[in-house]
Amino acid sequence: MDFILYGKSEKGCDQAQWSQRTKMPCSVLNESVLVLNRHWVAVHITSARRALVLLYSDHARVVAEDYSTHTFESWRELSAAMETVKKIITPGFQIAVPEVIMLTEFSKFPPRHVKFSRRNIYLRDNFTCQYCGTVPPREELTIDHVVPRSRGGKTVWENVVLACVKCNTMKGNRLPEEAGLVLRTKPQKPHWLACTGFNLPSQPSSLWQRFLDNAYWNTPLRP
Numbered sequence: 031m032d033f034i035l036y037g038k039s040e041k042g043c044d045q046a047q048w049s050q051r052t053k054m055p056c057s058v059l060n061e062s063v064l065v066l067n068r069h070w071v072a073v074h075i076t077s078a079r080r081a082l083v084l085l086y087s088d089h090a091r092v093v094a095e096d097y098s099t100h101t102f103e104s105w106r107e108l109s110a111a112m113e114t115v116k117k118i119i120t121p122g123f124q125i126a127v128p129e130v131i132m133l134t135e136f137s138k139f140p141p142r143h144v145k146f147s148r149r150n151i152y153l154r155d156n157f158t159c160q161y162c163g164t165v166p167p168r169e170e171l172t173i174d175h176v177v178p179r180s181r182g183g184k185t186v187w188e189n190v191v192l193a194c195v196k197c198n199t200m201k202g203n204r205l206p207e208e209a210g211l212v213l214r215t216k217p218q219k220p221h222w223l224a225c226t227g228f229n230l231p232s233q234p235s236s237l238w239q240r241f242l243d244n245a246y247w248n249t250p251l252r253p
């Protein structure tokens with residue numbers, strides 16, 4: 031099953047862009063979809079492409095605004111009447127990109143503990159220097175101790191941030207304020223959703239909001 035066909039998005043892609051198959055920068059197929067387990071608890075984020083494959087293979091249902099759940103067929107029928115701007119349009123039919131899906135078999139719960147790891151620091155900070163805001167090549171990103179280890183700084187979520195080589199060199203063994211640098215965000219332990227590797231919408235829909243806990247809203251979003 032391949033949904034790499036045509037589509038339209040609110041970002042206004044033209045047809046030439048849509049013909050570039052999967053790597054389209056603004057493809058609706060890459061929209062983030064919230065995934066619930068069968069107990070209606072948010073457990074993951076996936077792409078619209080993956081969500082539609084799960085739906086088509088009957089491993090998932092779409093959760094609609096009114097909490098009704100839909101199979102691929104019923105969602106497809108419903109999509110025809112929707113005035114949504116996010117649709118996958120094929121020569122034969124069109125189907126709306128779901129915002130939330132529910133897995134029919136999966137009953138596990140999301141991880142309570144976010145592992146303190148290099149990968150998760152990179153995901154939390156969105157591969158961005160937390161001092162100057164640049165997004166350099168990954169090999170030019172370093173992990174900086176805000177309070178240097180030589181001055182008692184610990185290696186914990188609250189004291190490490192990504193920094194580009196230039197900022198890290200400029201900072202040296204000083205505090206940010208001593209080096210004339212300002213942190214763009216206060217480092218903290220991320221919500222597990224921020225470590226899925228998927229972009230979180232900057233303004234999650236109201237449907238997402240109903241399934242996400244307060245901890246999520248207190249966590250900085252990836253842009």
Ligand SMILES: [Zn+2]
Pocket residue numbers: 159160161162163164193194195196197198
């Ligand atoms: Zn920098």
